[in-house]
Amino acid sequence: MLSSQSLTRMILAGQGKTPADIVIRNVSLLDVITGAITVTDIAIVEDRIVGTHQNYEGKTIIDGTGRFAVPGFIDTHLHIESSLVTPFEFDRCVLPHGVTTVICDPHEIANVLGAEGIRYFLDCAEQTVMDVRVNLSSCVPATAFETSGAALEIDDLEPFRSHNKVIGLAEVMNFPGVLNSDPGIIAKLLAFQDGHIDGHAPLLRGEALNGYLAAGIRTDHEATTAAEAREKLAKGMAILIREGSVSKDLTALAEILDENTSSFVALCTDDRNPLDIAEEGHLDSSIRRLIAMGRPLHHVYRAASHSAARIFGLKDRGLLAPGWRADIALLDSLEGCFVSDVISGGRLVVAELFAARIPVAPVGLTSMKATPVTAKSFDTPAKPGRNETPVIGVKPGLILTFRESATLEQTESGLQPDLNADVIKVAVVERHGLNGNIGRSFVKGFGLKTGAIASSVGHDSHNITVIGANDADMAVAVNRLIELGGGFAVAQDGTITAELALPLAGLMSLEPFETVAHKLHHLRDAANALGCVLPEPFLQVAFLALPVIPHLKMTDRGLFDVDKFDFVD
Numbered sequence: 001m002l003s004s005q006s007l008t009r010m011i012l013a014g015q016g017k018t019p020a021d022i023v024i025r026n027v028s029l030l031d032v033i034t035g036a037i038t039v040t041d042i043a044i045v046e047d048r049i050v051g052t053h054q055n056y057e058g059k060t061i062i063d064g065t066g067r068f069a070v071p072g073f074i075d076t077h078l079h080i081e082s083s084l085v086t087p088f089e090f091d092r093c094v095l096p097h098g099v100t101t102v103i104c105d106p107h108e109i110a111n112v113l114g115a116e117g118i119r120y121f122l123d124c125a126e127q128t129v130m131d132v133r134v135n136l137s138s139c140v141p142a143t144a145f146e147t148s149g150a151a152l153e154i155d156d157l158e159p160f161r162s163h164n165k166v167i168g169l170a171e172v173m174n175f176p177g178v179l180n181s182d183p184g185i186i187a188k189l190l191a192f193q194d195g196h197i198d199g200h201a202p203l204l205r206g207e208a209l210n211g212y213l214a215a216g217i218r219t220d221h222e223a224t225t226a227a228e229a230r231e232k233l234a235k236g237m238a239i240l241i242r243e244g245s246v247s248k249d250l251t252a253l254a255e256i257l258d259e260n261t262s263s264f265v266a267l268c269t270d271d272r273n274p275l276d277i278a279e280e281g282h283l284d285s286s287i288r289r290l291i292a293m294g295r296p297l298h299h300v301y302r303a304a305s306h307s308a309a310r311i312f313g314l315k316d317r318g319l320l321a322p323g324w325r326a327d328i329a330l331l332d333s334l335e336g337c338f339v340s341d342v343i344s345g346g347r348l349v350v351a352e353l354f355a356a357r358i359p360v361a362p363v364g365l366t367s368m369k370a371t372p373v374t375a376k377s378f379d380t381p382a383k384p385g386r387n388e389t390p391v392i393g394v395k396p397g398l399i400l401t402f403r404e405s406a407t408l409e410q411t412e413s414g415l416q417p418d419l420n421a422d423v424i425k426v427a428v429v430e431r432h433g434l435n436g437n438i439g440r441s442f443v444k445g446f447g448l449k450t451g452a453i454a455s456s457v458g459h460d461s462h463n464i465t466v467i468g469a470n471d472a473d474m475a476v477a478v479n480r481l482i483e484l485g486g487g488f489a490v491a492q493d494g495t496i497t498a499e500l501a502l503p504l505a506g507l508m509s510l511e512p513f514e515t516v517a518h519k520l521h522h523l524r525d526a527a528n529a530l531g532c533v534l535p536e537p538f539l540q541v542a543f544l545a546l547p548v549i550p551h552l553k554m555t556d557r558g559l560f561d562v563d564k565f566d567f568v569d
Helices: 004-014 087-097 107-113 115-125 154-160 175-179 183-191 206-213 226-234 250-256 274-280 283-292 297-303 306-311 351-355 471-484 513-529 537-545
Strands: 020-030 037-045 048-053 058-063 068-071 073-078 099-104 131-136 166-172 196-199 238-242 265-268 328-333 338-344 388-393 402-407 423-429 438-444 452-455 464-468 487-492 495-501 552-555 558-561
Touching (some): 020 048, 020 328, 073 265, 073 283, 073 306, 087 115, 087 338, 087 351, 087 513, 099 338, 107 115, 115 131, 115 154, 131 154, 175 206, 226 250, 250 283, 265 297, 265 306, 283 297, 297 306, 388 552, 402 438, 423 471, 423 537, 423 552, 438 552, 438 558, 452 537, 464 471, 471 495, 487 513, 513 537, 537 552
Parallel strands (some): 020 058, 020 068, 073 099, 099 131, 166 196, 238 265, 388 438
Antiparallel strands (some): 020 037, 037 048, 328 338, 423 464, 452 464, 452 487
């Protein structure tokens, strides 16, 4: 709560009558509304910009000569769990990239731990240097066609609504539930009619889209073509251009960002791991790529800041002007978006800020309850006289999968992979200790010639998903994850060749992000040694189990047809 003394000091400092806490001197300020660039000082008191004028005095002076000041970036939709590190390590990893606010949906950890997982995220959000905001997970589980570790109904969400870090209801993934007026979904939508409701509507068009929007849903990060995005914009949706580690929609959607739309477009990452952040960046990477593709510069920065804040009701940020929150990225280049310093809530981001956070104890360290498997666990019998089977088709950069088929050899253990046709096995092993289910089928597009890859990150119920060229290595990889309490593992010829332990709910490491990035590099090399042709195989494996993204998906209960919203016979 702002005190009268603080407010008085802000007013006086804005007039130059008393020194500010921080002054950024002689910086080139980008106005994201008009595109004007002005050389000025920026005066800051506590967490607020109090003036933009020259010749301010301050207790701390930051030299802005030759640099550009832009509003701090806002990631409008992401799952911190997909960074594979704790919220504290995510804070330390991403904030130096100029990202001062993130809007997260903790539904990964909520699918494992329920309300305890949301509470953990909110406790962390109270301590992070960046402003972590939370949308409450709407679909736990995402569907009734998989085994989740928890279920959240409206009564479970209500206690969190008044938390100062909560914005609204997170992505409503169960769009069939919306269109068919599922009572549980309707209860959640009703409760949040006076707040923000985040969307998730892949390929939804026409009258079905109308029905979905009639529920009061306002945003979408699942558009994968410009035509789809334009229809959604025309019907009042804000479009969040996504560029994650697997879902890469920026190239397809860049053309929609222009002078007419930039107030209704924002940027997000959804799922991005520390290795990609180290190699490419975070939202700073999306910004520089959009500018390089010819998108109007100040409209790109507007989408990354002011538009994002407006869309999500964060009325105090997104502009560099008196009275606005002091979230500032200082850049060496506007076109290159090279971040050299960050001001977050009026504080210069330095290592000491991260060290001063009050630790939050990890949760979910005993969440892995899967039963060990054998090679026989992955036998895939066929119906008599029928060797043709549906196959999940995978393409790089898409979490959409495709419906294919293959005629496979059958032995006493069932249908066999066809490595020459790039058809290998996929299985999902229930890991919450509820029923021991194992769903089995086939997938195409990974390129594996040997070995197996297993992951306890398996959107959204986070069972163990494993792909493999042979059953024995699949069993080795799965059993190693059980021993680790979750993570990623690569097996070849009966041996684990690379691994990453993710003991926090089977989703996040307890190690520094630099260590995680190094281990991910080793895992990527090990996957390549199996013949894998995908640039990000582990998150691609993780999304094979997501039965709310078209078209074919694998759950612990069997192969699922998302278009029909039912299991494949």
